[in-house]
Amino acid sequence: MPTRSRRKAAEPAGAPVGPPVAERDPALLKRIHEVMVLTRAVEDRMVAMYKGGDLLGSLYTGHWHEAISVGAASTLRQDDYLAPIHRDLGAHLWRGMEPWQVMASFMGKATSPTGGRDGTLHYGRLDLNVYNLPSHIPANFPVATGMAFAAKYREQDRVCLAFCGDGSTSRADFHESLTMASVLKLPNVFVIENNQFAYSTPLRMQSNSETFAMKAVAYGIPGVTVDGTDALAVHDAVAAAVARARAGEGPSIVEGVTMRMHGHAEHDPADYVPKEMYDEWSTKDPVQLFENVLIEAGVLDADSAKQVREDARQAAIAARRKALADPMPDPSGIEDGVYAD
Numbered sequence: 001m002p003t004r005s006r007r008k009a010a011e012p013a014g015a016p017v018g019p020p021v022a023e024r025d026p027a028l029l030k031r032i033h034e035v036m037v038l039t040r041a042v043e044d045r046m047v048a049m050y051k052g053g054d055l056l057g058s059l060y061t062g063h064w065h066e067a068i069s070v071g072a073a074s075t076l077r078q079d080d081y082l083a084p085i086h087r088d089l090g091a092h093l094w095r096g097m098e099p100w101q102v103m104a105s106f107m108g109k110a111t112s113p114t115g116g117r118d119g120t121l122h123y124g125r126l127d128l129n130v131y132n133l134p135s136h137i138p139a140n141f142p143v144a145t146g147m148a149f150a151a152k153y154r155e156q157d158r159v160c161l162a163f164c165g166d167g168s169t170s171r172a173d174f175h176e177s178l179t180m181a182s183v184l185k186l187p188n189v190f191v192i193e194n195n196q197f198a199y200s201t202p203l204r205m206q207s208n209s210e211t212f213a214m215k216a217v218a219y220g221i222p223g224v225t226v227d228g229t230d231a232l233a234v235h236d237a238v239a240a241a242v243a244r245a246r247a248g249e250g251p252s253i254v255e256g257v258t259m260r261m262h263g264h265a266e267h268d269p270a271d272y273v274p275k276e277m278y279d280e281w282s283t284k285d286p287v288q289l290f291e292n293v294l295i296e297a298g299v300l301d302a303d304s305a306k307q308v309r310e311d312a313r314q315a316a317i318a319a320r321r322k323a324l325a326d327p328m329p330d331p332s333g334i335e336d337g338v339y340a341d
Helices: 028-049 066-073 089-095 097-106 140-153 172-181 213-217 231-246 273-280 286-296 303-323
Strands: 081-085 158-165 188-194 221-225 252-257
Touching: 028 066, 028 089, 028 097, 028 231, 028 286, 028 303, 066 089, 066 158, 066 252, 089 097, 089 231, 097 221, 097 303, 140 172, 140 188, 140 213, 158 221, 172 188, 172 213, 188 213, 188 231, 213 221, 213 252, 231 252, 231 286, 231 303, 286 303
Parallel strands: 081 158, 158 188, 188 252, 221 252
Antiparallel strands: none
16 A cells, blocks of 8 residues: 655754844844833833832733844834734834833723723734734734735735744644644744743743754744844844745744743742742843944944933833823723724
8 A cells, every 4th residue: 555755844944144243234233222222121111110000910021032022023024914922022112112102001091002991911003013912822823824824815925923932832823823824835934932931830841842943843844943132143043034934935933042031920929930040041131242242343332322221211211201191091982992883
């Protein structure tokens, strides 16, 4: 009885290596740095607001994720789709989301992207092609797969970049999305933010794979693992995956390895994390590392880097001031958007 031929599984590829810093576009490098610094400044301000009682509910931050969110988002065109998660404030800011809008969302203000109908991190901007985050990660993956399918069906030259955390790879919607995207060769790029813990569950209890990028083999697509604290390594790996998707060659997985330096949310003391892990990763601040790279390459000097930090700090202060002054929703509009006219 004849046996069925089997396609050769794709092997995890090595991460692409881009040109030296001195040969890159200095304007792009400076912009990546500015958004990374702004992301940190806004989240630091929001942590202070949470502790001071200004924010409603929980606060989820992305400290040490800035290189992943900004480095990845910086590879897209404005008409490409973006499906971020709660650690990806940098991707929102790269696309044009205003810091005060983010704060207003956590405060339930009428000026938030949802008009005050949802707080915390469930926001997006359809006009920026940034899609609202579903609560359970990676429930954004099926949405991202659908967006990529729509783009391909309509013969549009658009790529969809979606993010998830390491713990999310254990869910069925991760597998379902990767299966469909790979079989149909959809223009997806899936970024896995490996920050060592799915809430309090360590890596050794999540997966038996050496890396999460190795999961790409099961779908016959490329998968690479990069240093998630290196903005250029992330940018280069995602740029290669975006180019592949745009060329009609299908999806890819990019895994960025970093650390979650705060708890799962600000109410979580993260006392399950060994102190030595924090000590080790505290020396790998992606914002400071990228600034050092740019100064060493002559793209920035110490004074200009200091000014970027001060500008970001002032922007975060101004955002807090505006969000606090913005109005709460009018209760009479509670049914707006719920029922069809």
